[in-house]
Amino acid sequence: MHVVHTVAECRHIRALLRGSVGFVPTMGYLHEGHMILVRHARAENDHVAVSIFVNPAQFGPNEDFAAYPRDLNRDLAMLEREGVGFVFNPSPDVVYPKGFETYIVPGAVAEPLEGERRPGHFRGVDTVVAKLFNAVQPARAYFGEKDAQQVRVIKRMVKDLDMPLDVVVVPTVREADGLAMSSRNVYLNQRERAAAVCLINGMRLAQQRWQQGERDADTLRNIVEQTIRAEPLAILDYVSIADSESLKELHGHIEGAALISMAVRIGKTRLIDNMTLE
Secondary structure (H helix, E strand, C coil), X not given: CEEECCHHHHHHHHHHCCCCEEEEEECCCXXXXXXHHHHHHHHHCCEEEEEECCCHHXXXXXXXXXXXXXXXXXXXXXXXXXXXXXXXXXXXXXXXXXXXXXXXXXXXXXXXXXXXXXXXXXXXXXXXXXXXXXXXXXXXXXEECCCHHHHHHHHHHXXXXXXXXXXXXXXXXXXXXXXXXXXXXXXXXXXXXXXXXXXXHHHHHHHHHHHCCCXXXXXXXXXXXXXXXXXXXXXXXXXXXXXXXXXXXXXXXXXXXXEEEEEEEECCEEEEEEEEEC
16 A cells, blocks of 8 residues: 655556546544445445545634544554555645645535535635545545535536546445444543434434425424434534535425434534435
């Protein structure tokens, strides 16, 4: 497995490879959800590349960039066991060298939800992902559905800018009790970890009502909100019932598919999750 740290090294390794490359962009501190993405990439491509880069451009001034969990040696060992061909692990000054000033500004799909609460977040996401795509030149890039808005923002960028790759979305990987796997779960203590299942419990209750025929967006939103507010350790940021593609908030009767999404603080940890109502 090749581990490279500069764009030039990345392009050199990529030029030596014949056939398709499946690419998994990550911020490291890998877990089984990342490994599922790697396995999808390995099954569908001749080679697999992974990036490990905690992107400062997508963190706000009061967010957890400095504290974000990092363990490069552990990550590399996990990727080597999965047969990854090469890993791109740049430093911030490689991705954003002195004088860097060109950013991608996403459109309407980036404005609500996380975009409203984390100004500039998706500007940083789109910019770094575009730079990683340019360096790795994959045929396919793999993302988890847990970051539902991010997936839609990246797919729109790829389409609008005619990028020559496919974005492959893989279903959210969950723990046995339903909590979505996330690198930030390591922040949770035992009591907080138990409380965090309120996210999936709320969505499952709404899903049950949906399956029973409920189509009123405000009713479904209220079901999720009440479930989360019943957990003493949970501080609700938002619950959204939105159009599954545009992410425009829905009210009244729902026609077609809808996306439940949310952000909830458990202690000091901000968790996001989502579920599609087909």
